[in-house]
Amino acid sequence: MSKMRRKIAVVAGGAGFLGSHLCDALLSENVDVISVDNFRTGRARNLAHLQREPRFELIEADVIDALPACLGRLQIDAVFNLACAASPPHYQTDPEHTLLTCVLGTRNLLRLAEASRARFVLASTSEIYGDPEIHPQVETYWGNVNPTGPRACYDEGKRAAETLTFDYARMGRVDVRVARIFNTYGPRMRADDGRIVSNAITQALAHNPITVYGDGTQTRSFCYAEDLVDGLVRLGACETPLDGPINLGNPAELTIATLVGQVIALTGSRSSTVFCPLPLDDPRRRRPSIARANELLGWSPRIPLSTGLKSTIAWFASEQQHTPVVNAHVSKLPTSLHAAGDGLSMNS
Structure with missing residues (x-):
């Protein structure tokens, strides 16, 4: 018998908040x-x-x-595409690059998956639904997106990425899976990403006024990173052919004001709240239906918001005390990545 080798996964955007947690999870699956x-x-x-x-x-x-030529010489089993800035301040800084990342980046990664006969997993977004007119959001809802607004580079970019991904699937070129990811939080979030969780925690820890955009009555559904990544791994391992996307998120809906109140209580902060105008096209309500994820993946979030917030607050507090500078290590691929072997299996 030939010697079995470990599976190989490419994670585009692997140094990001969710991407890095996904790298950890895949490594733990050998x-x-x-x-x-x-x-x-x-x-x-x-x-x-x-x-x-x-x-x-x-x-x-x-x-x-x-893409680097070395990737084309490997027998890759899975390609996870998380390669795009996901917070408005970041993706709006260079909207052209954001849109091209969604379209050209997805095409390049699909071609890599096609050449390797690898499974392709696209990290799409709840922003597909825009400011939704259907609540909670189900995968069959086509959305309510402003195609010319300041968020469109990301919203429409991800919609185009889904179109391209499913076109490859319909042509029989790549076995694909698409996750529509709802609001996610946890360790390794950037303090400057402009999201409500990172804003609230960093401002609360500094006892500064907490910035809330809008009147605080708009809702979100927050999923802890560990739970979300578990869903991504399950989706990548799912052998059932899927002809549509799957929502991944926490169906527990709460107002922004409620979230801020919990952060203040958990940090013991003296912060007050400052209200600012709601950004253009910011969704008023956001809550996923996760019936498909539960049925097809056996997945649902497990970590309560209070538990996840405590962990995230502890991480931000540690970051404020000690912020090491680490240089990226970029080197030749190890020889262990060049062996031949069998197909994908990543059970969580």
């Missing part, structure tokens, strides 16, 4: 991981703990450009 990141919003220190891990490799590259 999958070799190659992270590809351009470090526009991803951070090398998110992966610093993996620098001595022989089954992990980090490549600095932008998926908009031609």
